[in-house]
Amino acid sequence: MEVRTSLPMEREPCVLALGNFDGVHLGHRRLLEHGLEQASRLDVGLDVLIFEPHPLKVLFPEQGVKLLSTSQERLFYMEEIGVRTVYHLPFTLEMANTSPEEFVEKILLPLGVIHVVVGFNYSFGAQGKGNPELLQVLGQKHGFGVSVLQAQTLSGRVISSSSIRKALLQGDIELASALLGRQPCLRGTVIHGEERGRKLGYPTANIFTSEDFLIPKRGVYAVWSMMDGRRVFGMMNIGKKPTFHEMYDTVVEVHFFDFKGDLYDQEISVFIEHRLRDERKFNGIQELLAQLENDCANAKAVLGL
CATH class of the missing domain: 2.40.30.30 (Riboflavin kinase-like)
Incomplete structure (x- = not known):
């Protein structure tokens, strides 16, 4: 698996998964597996775009968001799943002020996307104005498909990084392990x-x-x-x-x-x-x-x- 810290010089067709993927929990795995299914159907590779540091650390530093995994751990699990390339791009206040349209035109299209996979609550662009519905509209405009995965659940619980953090802070290791899919x-x-x-x-x-x-x-x-x-x-x-x-x-x-x-x-x-x-x-x-x-x-x- 290749890791890049800048946009490629030439577009290489790909299915692209968007998200932070902190913890690479069961919900993330399902999203990446769906991405692999689309990549196989379209005969291209599955790439992932991650912004570093976590956008919440830049936008809301007072919240003090604590992470579940290191960059190395995320990369290990993504390679294990079958991701071809991970793009680690810097998240800055300038990036935060990019409009949804600019995000698509200046970042997604240069990556060569022919299909994008996101979770139901993914947001992008200035003030989080970009949502999956707008991404689908922009995809139609620019010629790429968009898959939106709904919340993944386990025994009625939504699988999310925040729910895993909450479980760990409460000392509920069994619940955290179940949602992560590992210890x-x-x-x-x-x-x-x-x-x-x-x-x-x-x-x-x-x-x-x-x-x-x-x-x-x-x-x-x-x-x-x-x-x-x-x-x-x-x-x-x-x-x-x-x-x-x-x-x-x-x-x-x-x-x-x-x-x-x-x-x-x-x-x-x-x-x-x-x-x-x-x-x-x-x-x-x-x-x-x-x-x-x-x-x-x-x-x-x-x-x-």
Whole structure:
């Protein structure tokens, strides 16, 4: 799969999927699969157009939208699905002020679109005035087809990035996993922490995550990661260390059950299987150690160890 950060010099006929695709959840997958069906019918490739950064971060920075996936993760899943080319174009205030007609003429047509696939709530152009209905009108004018996919649901729930964010912030890992179609993942770099866990017999990898990405509700989770080609299981704590600090930043730390090695400065992905409990403040080290032992047993039971 090719990744481009600018419009092509020459038009190459394509079916184009439009959206941000944060998380590449089941709804996104259905849209991309429909795009592949259209591409096969028309004997062309399926391309995707994504604006970076997320338009909401430019238009409404005060909202502080947190993302579900990194650019690398999105690209991995899109390549897995069968996308030919992903266009990562910069989203600026100038782009935000482009009219719907200019958006089609200056961006879509140079990409060589012969068919466009969008979700029912896709908007484009200045002040979001462009909607799927207008896109269909402009498609008729310029000679490309438009497919509009309605909301995808799972057990009566609409599948959306916002609903997945809400589930994670509530600690509902099962719901988030169902809507994503896979386990939620936290990706970050292992950094030095207070090393208190090592002294207690539970060494942890402290993970520094980008402030752009969503961290689930504070608490303890059963997790796994891939290390040296094998799956390594563990438990993760997301919290502010209330037993030891009155005030502390939220940290992410993972204790792996069967791993010995130096992870410092390495980037790792941690896949979340289940939320075990809320964060708690303990009355001393012994009470904390007893709970950690219990957490360890519960995590192993959940993970089938």
